[in-house]
Amino acid sequence: MTKSFRGPMKRMPFHRQAHMQRGSAPSPILSPHLKDNVTALRAIYSEGSDVTFHTFHIHQAVEAVLIFHSTLCDTELLDRQILGPLIAWNPDSLLIDAAAIAGILPISSSTIVATLEEASLSISGGHPLLLLEGSSCALTFGLSKSEHRNVEEPTAEATLRGPREGFTESLAVNISLLRKRLKNPNLKMVSISIGEYTRTTVRLAYLEGVIEPSIVKEVMRRLSAIETDGILESEYIEEWITDQPKSPFPQMLSTERPDVVCANLLEGRFALLIDGTPFALVAPVTLFSMLQSAEDYYQHFIMSVFVRWLRYLFYILSLLLPSAYVAITTYHQEMIPTVLLLSVAKAREEIPFPALIEALIMEIAFEALREAGVRLPKQVGAAVSIVGALIIGQAATSAGIVSAPMVIIVATTGIASFMIPRYSAGLASRLLRFPIMLLAGTLGLIGMMLGMIVIVIHLCGLRSFGVPYLSPMTPTSSGLWRDVFWRSPIWANRNRLRGRHNGIKSGTPIIARQSSKK
Amino acid sequence: MTARVTACLSRIAALTLSLSMIAVTLTGCWDRTEINDLAIVLALGIDSPEGKGILLSAQIYSPRQSGGGSPSGSSEGTASGTTIVKSANGSNLAEAMSRLQRKLSRHVFWGHSEAVVIGQSAAKRGLREYLDFLLRYSQFREHAYVYVSQQPAKEILAQLPSLERSSAEAMREMGIMKLGARVTILDLAKSIEGPGQSAVLSRLKIPPPEEGKDKLASIPYIRGLALFKKAAYIRTITEPLSIGMLIMLNQLEDIVFSVQPDNNSKGVVAIKPSTINTTLTPRIRNGVWSIQAHVKARGDIVLNTTDLSLAAPNQVKDIEKLWKEKMTGIVQSAINLAQKELKTDFFGYAAEFRRHYPKQWNANLSKWESIYPNIETGLQVDVLIMRSGKSESPQGVPDETIIHK
Numbered sequence: 001m002t003k004s005f006r007g008p009m010k011r012m013p014f015h016r017q018a019h020m021q022r023g024s025a026p027s028p029i030l031s032p033h034l035k036d037n038v039t040a041l042r043a044i045y046s047e048g049s050d051v052t053f054h055t056f057h058i059h060q061a062v063e064a065v066l067i068f069h070s071t072l073c074d075t076e077l078l079d080r081q082i083l084g085p086l087i088a089w090n091p092d093s094l095l096i097d098a099a100a101i102a103g104i105l106p107i108s109s110s111t112i113v114a115t116l117e118e119a120s121l122s123i124s125g126g127h128p129l130l131l132l133e134g135s136s137c138a139l140t141f142g143l144s145k146s147e148h149r150n151v152e153e154p155t156a157e158a159t160l161r162g163p164r165e166g167f168t169e170s171l172a173v174n175i176s177l178l179r180k181r182l183k184n185p186n187l188k189m190v191s192i193s194i195g196e197y198t199r200t201t202v203r204l205a206y207l208e209g210v211i212e213p214s215i216v217k218e219v220m221r222r223l224s225a226i227e228t229d230g231i232l233e234s235e236y237i238e239e240w241i242t243d244q245p246k247s248p249f250p251q252m253l254s255t256e257r258p259d260v261v262c263a264n265l266l267e268g269r270f271a272l273l274i275d276g277t278p279f280a281l282v283a284p285v286t287l288f289s290m291l292q293s294a295e296d297y298y299q300h301f302i303m304s305v306f307v308r309w310l311r312y313l314f315y316i317l318s319l320l321l322p323s324a325y326v327a328i329t330t331y332h333q334e335m336i337p338t339v340l341l342l343s344v345a346k347a348r349e350e351i352p353f354p355a356l357i358e359a360l361i362m363e364i365a366f367e368a369l370r371e372a373g374v375r376l377p378k379q380v381g382a383a384v385s386i387v388g389a390l391i392i393g394q395a396a397t398s399a400g401i402v403s404a405p406m407v408i409i410v411a412t413t414g415i416a417s418f419m420i421p422r423y424s425a426g427l428a429s430r431l432l433r434f435p436i437m438l439l440a441g442t443l444g445l446i447g448m449m450l451g452m453i454v455i456v457i458h459l460c461g462l463r464s465f466g467v468p469y470l471s472p473m474t475p476t477s478s479g480l481w482r483d484v485f486w487r488s489p490i491w492a493n494r495n496r497l498r499g500r501h502n503g504i505k506s507g508t509p510i511i512a513r514q515s516s517k518k
Numbered sequence: 519m520t521a522r523v524t525a526c527l528s529r530i531a532a533l534t535l536s537l538s539m540i541a542v543t544l545t546g547c548w549d550r551t552e553i554n555d556l557a558i559v560l561a562l563g564i565d566s567p568e569g570k571g572i573l574l575s576a577q578i579y580s581p582r583q584s585g586g587g588s589p590s591g592s593s594e595g596t597a598s599g600t601t602i603v604k605s606a607n608g609s610n611l612a613e614a615m616s617r618l619q620r621k622l623s624r625h626v627f628w629g630h631s632e633a634v635v636i637g638q639s640a641a642k643r644g645l646r647e648y649l650d651f652l653l654r655y656s657q658f659r660e661h662a663y664v665y666v667s668q669q670p671a672k673e674i675l676a677q678l679p680s681l682e683r684s685s686a687e688a689m690r691e692m693g694i695m696k697l698g699a700r701v702t703i704l705d706l707a708k709s710i711e712g713p714g715q716s717a718v719l720s721r722l723k724i725p726p727p728e729e730g731k732d733k734l735a736s737i738p739y740i741r742g743l744a745l746f747k748k749a750a751y752i753r754t755i756t757e758p759l760s761i762g763m764l765i766m767l768n769q770l771e772d773i774v775f776s777v778q779p780d781n782n783s784k785g786v787v788a789i790k791p792s793t794i795n796t797t798l799t800p801r802i803r804n805g806v807w808s809i810q811a812h813v814k815a816r817g818d819i820v821l822n823t824t825d826l827s828l829a830a831p832n833q834v835k836d837i838e839k840l841w842k843e844k845m846t847g848i849v850q851s852a853i854n855l856a857q858k859e860l861k862t863d864f865f866g867y868a869a870e871f872r873r874h875y876p877k878q879w880n881a882n883l884s885k886w887e888s889i890y891p892n893i894e895t896g897l898q899v900d901v902l903i904m905r906s907g908k909s910e911s912p913q914g915v916p917d918e919t920i921i922h923k
Contacts, residue, residue: 331551435538444550
């Protein structure tokens with residue numbers, strides 16, 4: 001993080017000052033005098049800074065200064081490709097400028113900067129800056145170097161069959177993973193940097209000719225409206241730009257799989273790649289796309305249809321099962337088959353709590369266990385959750401505090417919520433389970449239905465970048481059902497985006513045609 | 519959705535949630551009943567001791583399984599002990615029910631009564647009161663099976679059969695298996711209120727306990743049929759008359775017919791029917807009302823103690839003929855009983871006429887009582903023996919004694 005403690009404007013970064021000044025006066029440009037520039041930059045990187053100012057002479061005549069973060073740039077390459085050639089260079093005249101130097105250095109990436117702001121940005125970004133005596137331009141080199149881990153298998157979205165590559169924290173690696181899969185010049189990656197302090201690079205990726213252009217415009221508008229100090233994870237961006245940030249239902253899909261991003265780009269969606277996090281954001285999404293897994297397309301389609309329906313069923317179960325149990329056992333006993341009721345009655349006989357309280361205790365305990373298991377180190381986590389589950393399941397039942405049917409219900413609900421392929425989509429059902437349980441416990445099935453109605457109304461009003469959240473159910477576009485209620489074979493999927501870029505308009509998906517409302 | 523609607527909705531949602539939150543703490547405001555607070559009634563029995571008032575008995579599931587006491591207070595160990603019987607008196611059913619509730623510390627929950635047993639004493643009072651109550655009071659199930667019992671209904675309910683969870687369960691299973699007439703509360707009401715104005719109910723009997731066994735441990739079984747005319751009990755019939763009745767009602771499933779071939783009086787051939795299907799075809803010709811009853815039976819030979827080998831087709835034909843005669847006789851006697859003796863339309867003749875000849879039916883509605891006994895019932899019985907069993911010749915006899923043709 002850039003630090004600048006100067007005068008009364010304490011704790012305010014240089015960039016923001018520059019930004020503020022932009023309205024009244026232009027950002028200070030570099031002066032032709034080397035000393036002035038160095039003084040100005042030294043003032044920015046004064047205390048507690050690890051910026052190196054290396055002064056040398058080109059051909060023992062022209063004074064030059066290289067300014068760089070030794071930790072952020074490749075110093076070995078800097079010495080070899082820049083410092084060495086420059087010292088050894090024998091220019092024709094001593095009136096050398098930045099452009100001329102860029103021409104003689106054996107380095108592919110170099111940029112000329114003219115203002116102090118640009119200069120400091122490039123230094124903070126890890127790009128070495130070369131200042132010359134007598135030149136009002138500086139030169140930066142793309143020699144930044146940062147530590148990043150290797151491409152590994154995504155842990156949160158494992159598949160049995162399918163690519164094992166996952167995004168990493170490095171944006172460059174992620175872009176290369178995408179480009180490797182989509183070898184098409186229409187894959188556009190617009191760069192935008194967000195965050196006053198972090199200056200995080202965000203890449204908006206989309207397939208030109210496939211995506212509805214108004215969506216791109218809208219995303220850019222929302223992205224540029226973000227005013228924040230830092231972007232550390234994709235959620236920071238998601239909360240800024242989603243249509244209804246207060247909804248528990250995620251309106252953007254976060255994934256660490258490049259193949260998922262590619263598939264969505266091909267379907268006319270856009271993706272946001274954010275530097276420093278392996279999670280990419282994809283939108284516009286619908287509720288049904290949140291319940292789909294990449295594996296649906298990597299397995300035989302009949303199997304995928306089965307699994308998909310299983311998932312829908314268990315999504316509903318994860319939301320409603322405890323509530324249904326509470327409602328039916330406390331208000332509608334006649335609905336239970338007789339033999340089952342007798343078994344439940346026998347199991348519940350010694351239980352001191354009402355069914356609602358019992359369900360709340362168990363659900364909260366389960367959520368706590370789950371959260372504990374997630375936060376603990378991998379090796380301990382599994383053990384703790386198993387022991388916890390055993391203790392709650394076994395001991396509580398035998399102690400007569402919780403009935404065995406309730407344990408079954410809670411366990412089934414737990415399994416059901418694990419079946420949801422997107423963690424963020426599962427959060428909504430985990431959260432909404434509790435209010436519905438309260439409604440079921442006080443009003444019975446009517447309460448449960450009221451809760452459901454409120455949720456459905458909410459979902460009907462929800463939009464993700466202009467696309468209704470429940471589409472293609474409401475509004476109905478039955479042509480897209482083949483990828484929602486079942487998964488037709490890949491070859492039968494007419495949902496292909498037959499190149500709009502070729503001038504053929506038919507075949508573009510409705511999902512991309514919905515214009516943004518905001 | 520506009521922002522205003524969203525805001526309004528979220529306000530409603532917040533209000534509902536906070537109200538239910540408050541309700542959770544104010545437990546007195548709920549009308550919930552936990553399962554722990556229920557006395558689940560599995561079967562109810564209706565008696566009328568000495569013909570006065572009603573004695574309502576309820577078989578209640580006891581989840582504690584600590585061995586339910588018997589209603590008579592006898593303290594012998596019981597067979598399974600998962601149910602107890604409680605009963606209460608009253609001048610009518612509703613009164614008896616409210617008195618029963620006062621005797622119990624839990625809410626009596628009738629929603630799971632699988633069986634209704636009407637004691638013979640109560641059946642003689644007529645079914646109207648019971649039917650009205652069972653179909654009006656919201657908790658009863660319309661698809662509970664109805665039985666009449668020879669002994670007081672309370673005794674039937676007090677049985678704790680070792681085979682089933684409860685005697686209610688046993689009665690339900692017997693109803694499903696069609697061991698007698700399968701009649702639910704709704705069927706009963708429909709058949710009494712329908713054009714036939716009659717009902718046939720299975721009759722339960724408790725067998726005497728085996729020696730050394732608990733007298734409560736026996737399973738009530740279906741023996742005979744109770745006949746009702748316009749909700750009034752008229753007669754009990756037993757085999758073979760009841761078999762004929764069930765055949766005409768198209769309700770017979772599990773039975774074995776034995777026939778004795780004439781030329782060989784030493785043994786019998788037993789036939790187990792796989793299907794028995796009866797169709798009634800009404801006909802009005804020249805003002806003469808008639809019904810053609812067609813009984814189609816198919817069955818397998820399950821026992822052969824004669825010397826016939828049964829391999830020859832003519833032998834099987836002979837047996838078929840005997841079986842046909844036997845069935846015709848049984849069914850004809852049932853028809854005679856219904857038409858001539860009791861003059862009650864148990865078999866649904868009226869419904870058939872109403873369906874096929876609505877005009878004539880409506881015109882003669884008032885005269886039905888006099889028409890019915892004079893309807894000519896033509897009976898045709900077709901039987902077919904499908905299989906002669908695993909063995910073709912009789913087993914356990916020397917080969918030379920077997921008659922091969």
